[in-house]
Amino acid sequence: MSKDNPTLIESATFPRHVIAEIQRAAKTGIYDIRGFGAKRDIPTFDDLVFLGASTSRYPLEGYREKCTTEVVLGNRFAKNPIHLKTPITIAGMSFGSLSAQAKESLGRGATIAGTSTTTGDGGMTPEERGHSKTLVYQYLPSRYGMNPDDLRKADAIEIVLGQGAKPGGGGMLLGQKISPRVAQMRNLPEGIDQRSACRHPDWTGPDDLEIKIQELREITNWEKPIYVKVGATRVFYDVTLAVKAGADVVVVDGMQGGTAATQDVFIEHVGIPTLPAVRMAVEALQEMDMHRKVQLIVSGGIRSGADVAKALALGADAVSIGTAALIALGDQSPEFDDEYKAIGSAAGFWDDYQAGNDPAGITTQDPELAKRLDPILGGRRLANYINVLTLELQTLARACGKSHVHNLEPEDMVALTIEAAAMAGVPLAGTDWIPGKGGI
């Protein structure tokens, strides 16, 4: 219903944004490609709340009693597991989709905060390696910029089988972002649309993956933890197979996870939310008696310390942030609202990461725009943000009486909706009822 004219009733089936998309499709003849992540309303961690300590449990004193946050990742087979001060890591994002300054900012911020950052499609840049104390090297289907020297320089290797925004899909870095440097790193001509493959070129299934992991370990002297990243779909089976193939760490990315460029129909309609994905992954690990032996990193729509705490309470060992990290750097800043409006968007709505004309200078290869992001300031902002998330996480853990954030557990939470109760496997608030698992 319109605020100005109550007799105008908007269709639930054809609201204005749907009408606009039909009109856009009719005009251009091509599907909508955009960045960011899923925008639709889906069950999230917001649908869970913690049961703070009271008579039956006692809390820890805020700021006084210790609540530790250190995490070790990759101690199953790797000689040199990763030690982090906080369980909040930075997700893989490519140089190409992001400017060199943005990559450097992520490295600086992660290093100050005592956590890891991750490369992305297109390989490792010296700026990123140089400013990242702990750097995870993504091993992707395209193998753009894949270099064994860089593999050996990394602190861990993440084999990417999929990502939450587009499980089963590859990527496309559009020509406007293919600068001479990006083109050179990827061995392709400047200005062409670069397709990133959706599946690896030299194996076809989990049995092959096991041999691929063996090869990577042989090349890196069994030193580096091997992560396997999947987009959240058939999570129970995918995590089981990743563990069977020999992963040290499994990364599960829910459908809210961001992307630099994908079809809108893919972002909004493929994959499952992060909320059920965590539970399914933990169940798979528990069934194999590998929970806490193979670490679980969860990503996709993590925004606050509450999200982190809830993911950990469901059984994750750590989380990754991507979109939120870019926002911390300055993405969506009101400072650039006029410029966002000039290109048909607004601060808080900008999602054309593929276009290369990001006013905040983050998702661009335009040297003039990229200069707008000061990597030192960006790194400081990111570190501040991670520190806030960590403090929030500790606050919630202490309230539940936990001296380590990994001691959070599902029974510390209840759900506010039946959907969230079913997906997370925790009772609906005020009941013992977990849909699908009995109770009253």
Place this chain on the structure above:
Amino acid sequence: MIEINLDKSSVRELNEKLQGGSVGDKFSINNTVGKHALSVGLTTDVDVEINGHVGYYCAGMNQKANIVINGNAGPGLAENMMSGEVRVTGNASQYAAATAHGGLLVIEGDSSSRCGISMKGVNIVVGGNIGHMSAFMAQSGCLVVCGDAGDALGDSIYEAKLYVRGKVKSLGTDCIEKEMRDEHKKELQQLLSQSKMSHGVEEFRRYGSARKLYNFDIDQVDDY
């Protein structure tokens, strides 16, 4: 010559020794029985002779080393090779030299499907035939085929050059036959000599990208 018997040494011990080799070292490896990930991640100009069949990813990510396999090779032979030379006297399975950035791979026999998939600068010379979808999304480098090529050769190819002496069952999307100019004949002659193949350059035809798919164009959508 340093001999390594895989009946007695593990794959880990083998790769540690090879990766620790010094320039000019020569290694002979026996009793391979199809083991995987043999001779991977080498970074030095050493000579490695492998006697027997090998499994997946033999010579993976090779840099500078010269590796000869007297036998057949499993999938992913010399995947992501950066430099050096790898030679197989028998046949190779799928994805030979996948994503390889440099160096020379010589397969004296046949190579199965997806040979040179997503190749990024490597040169590959195959004495026999190659399977379907070879040179899929091939970015740069040369694939020389002395026999026949299977279905969909060079599908979605970028700037790689394909030279085929025999029949091509079909070309993939955006792959076309191209003129053999002098520069190509010279390049092919050099590769044939280097790989010790005795065919004449006049017997080959060249294929490459029509470059129609470099930027997404809705009018080309039926090509996919």
